[in-house]
Amino acid sequence: MPRLIALRLLQMLVTLVLLSAVIWLLIGLMPGDPADLAIAADPRLGPEDAARLRALHGLDRPLSERYLAWAAAVLRGEFGYSRLFSQPVTALLWPALWSSLALLGLALGLSAGIGIGLGVLAAARPRFAPAVDALAVLAQSTPSFWLGMLLIILFAVTLGWLPAGGAESWASLVLPVATLTVVNLAAYARHAASAMTEVLALPYVTTARAKGLSAATVLWRHAFPNAALPLLTVAALDAGSLVSGALVTETIFARPGMGKLIYDAIMGNDYNLALLALLLAAAVTMLATLAADLAQRWLDPRLAA
Amino acid sequence: MRLWLGLALLALPAVGAVCAPLVAALLGHDADMPDLFNRFAPPSAAHPLGTDDLGRDMLLRLLQGARVSLVVGLAVALAATGLGTALGLLAAWRGGWVDAVLMRLADGLLSLPALPLLVVLAAVDPARLGLPRGEARTDILRITVILTLFGWVGVARLARAAALSELAKDYVAAARVCGASEVRVMWRHILPNISGPIVVAATLAVAGAILSESTLSFLGLGIAPPAASWGNMLSNAQELVFSAPLGAVWPGLAILLTVAGCSLLADGLRRRG
Numbered sequence: 227m228p229r230l231i232a233l234r235l236l237q238m239l240v241t242l243v244l245l246s247a248v249i250w251l252l253i254g255l256m257p258g259d260p261a262d263l264a265i266a267a268d269p270r271l272g273p274e275d276a277a278r279l280r281a282l283h284g285l286d287r288p289l290s291e292r293y294l295a296w297a298a299a300v301l302r303g304e305f306g307y308s309r310l311f312s313q314p315v316t317a318l319l320w321p322a323l324w325s326s327l328a329l330l331g332l333a334l335g336l337s338a339g340i341g342i343g344l345g346v347l348a349a350a351r352p353r354f355a356p357a358v359d360a361l362a363v364l365a366q367s368t369p370s371f372w373l374g375m376l377l378i379i380l381f382a383v384t385l386g387w388l389p390a391g392g393a394e395s396w397a398s399l400v401l402p403v404a405t406l407t408v409v410n411l412a413a414y415a416r417h418a419a420s421a422m423t424e425v426l427a428l429p430y431v432t433t434a435r436a437k438g439l440s441a442a443t444v445l446w447r448h449a450f451p452n453a454a455l456p457l458l459t460v461a462a463l464d465a466g467s468l469v470s471g472a473l474v475t476e477t478i479f480a481r482p483g484m485g486k487l488i489y490d491a492i493m494g495n496d497y498n499l500a501l502l503a504l505l506l507a508a509a510v511t512m513l514a515t516l517a518a519d520l521a522q523r524w525l526d527p528r529l530a531a
Numbered sequence: 532m533r534l535w536l537g538l539a540l541l542a543l544p545a546v547g548a549v550c551a552p553l554v555a556a557l558l559g560h561d562a563d564m565p566d567l568f569n570r571f572a573p574p575s576a577a578h579p580l581g582t583d584d585l586g587r588d589m590l591l592r593l594l595q596g597a598r599v600s601l602v603v604g605l606a607v608a609l610a611a612t613g614l615g616t617a618l619g620l621l622a623a624w625r626g627g628w629v630d631a632v633l634m635r636l637a638d639g640l641l642s643l644p645a646l647p648l649l650v651v652l653a654a655v656d657p658a659r660l661g662l663p664r665g666e667a668r669t670d671i672l673r674i675t676v677i678l679t680l681f682g683w684v685g686v687a688r689l690a691r692a693a694a695l696s697e698l699a700k701d702y703v704a705a706a707r708v709c710g711a712s713e714v715r716v717m718w719r720h721i722l723p724n725i726s727g728p729i730v731v732a733a734t735l736a737v738a739g740a741i742l743s744e745s746t747l748s749f750l751g752l753g754i755a756p757p758a759a760s761w762g763n764m765l766s767n768a769q770e771l772v773f774s775a776p777l778g779a780v781w782p783g784l785a786i787l788l789t790v791a792g793c794s795l796l797a798d799g800l801r802r803r804g
Contacts, residue, residue, distance in 0.1 A: 255660065363794055371765065375779050466645060
């Protein structure tokens with residue numbers, strides 16, 4: 227196990243280094259650089275000033291040289307500043323990360339809870355299966371940004387019950403969490419339904435029933451723990467799509483968080499912030515996947531063999 | 532049942548996309564033509580779904596969006612399935628370090644959050660790569676390439692797993708003993724036998740590509756206005772949530788039905804085996 231963890235952490239590190247180089251290259255291909263933006267912002271600056279600014283900040287150097295300089299600074303623990311927000315990057319990243327983790331944690335818990343509930347219902351009471359199935363197809367086909375807009379139109383504009391965005395109160399969490407929950411629960415419902423159907427057909431479940439145990443005990447104590455294992459795989463694979471969902475929902479609901487920070491940084495040409503925020507989001511996603519994998523191996527020793 | 536329901540749902544945007552020029556000719560206007568005296572018009576004979584904030588016909592823009600979505604969806608599915616199948620077969624057949632490198636690459640891509648990276652890729656300026664900027668065709672090509680970069684992974688893993696189990700079977704050994712070349716074994720024997728799951732994956736890839744394209748267009752990084760796409764129509768509608776909330780209904784419904792059609796079709800194909 228320790229060897230596996232070390233190997234996976236090493237793999238993560240390699241992925242992050244490669245990712246930082248690729249993103250650096252891509253950022254070099256985006257329109258405009260800080261000197262262009264400075265000229266656009268101040269009509270008194272001419273092309274000579276732009277050239278002087280570029281030389282001063284090293285923007286005239288080749289991309290590879292700039293990347294190495296940036297990487298060396300990051301390794302020394304100097305994360306630099308955000309041009310867009312005029313603040314140290316670390317001062318922006320931590321609050322955004324916590325805000326996103328609150329949103330994603332709630333959405334993950336709710337979508338897994340409701341999804342598994344629906345899936346178990348479909349397996350235990352087959353007459354509900356078509357309805358659960360239809361619901362799952364609808365939920366996974368709904369674009370998250372559209373659902374978010376409809377919820378804003380209904381609950382914020384028409385009814386005025388909940389705020390349309392921001393992060394001032396707990397009430398502003400309701401709509402983003404609801405949006406993310408709906409788009410994520412389909413996977414849990416479908417996998418829970420198929421896993422439970424499979425387990426309920428096994429002889430040991432018949433034995434448990436024959437012993438005269440109540441239906442609820444058989445379902446939740448005997449069948450569910452075995453069906454729950456494949457669901458951890460869904461959770462592991464879901465980490466990436468949750469972070470993607472955060473980008474959309476945070477942007478729609480104007481909620482400060484990692485997703486919105488990344489989007490704003492890319493759109494605002496804030497190299498350093500965009501890169502570090504992307505690397506942090508990638509690292510968190512990979513750590514979550516690793517945690518789900520380890521939990522699965524711990525619960526099912528057959529996988530470790 | 533699912534198969535037919537899925538096909539029926541997909542027939543709607545498909546027929547709409549094909550007939551878009553015909554409908555435009557019948558109604559007598561153009562999808563991109565603003566008519567500022569006719570903003571937010573309610574549904575009428577001339578504008579069956581009304582007009583948007585610039586007085587453009589909603590139905591025609593929806594049909595234009597259907598063309599974009601279907602072209603992007605099919606192109607990405609084709610490219611990603613082709614690339615994924617080829618790489619998956621290569622990994623299964625060669626094994627060793629080729630397999631290891633390809634699968635580590637696939638693992639790496641799968642473990643990353645896709646949308647933030649798609650946003651980075653989509654923000655790249657096509658002009659710096661020598662492509663014309665701001666044309667609908669360039670946008671479609673750009674989005675197709677970007678989505679293919681992420682889309683091949685799932686297909687490749689599937690193709691590799693299926694090919695490995697086929698390669699272990701006796702008929703492959705028999706074909707080799709008969710003197711079939713490796714290319715012939717892969718192309719004539721393995722590929723047809725793994726085509727079932729790959730077709731299902733390709734159908735799901737269409738759904739995924741349509742969702743991703745609309746998300747990127749919604750975020751302002753996909754198909755740029757004035758060209759219509761379901762995503763940028765919704766982005767436009769979001770700014771008008773308070774004045775014209777109904778404009779948000781049709782494009783979203785179109786995405787929902789098309790994507791649901793693809794998922795149902797994939798499910799139906801899978802159950803047929």
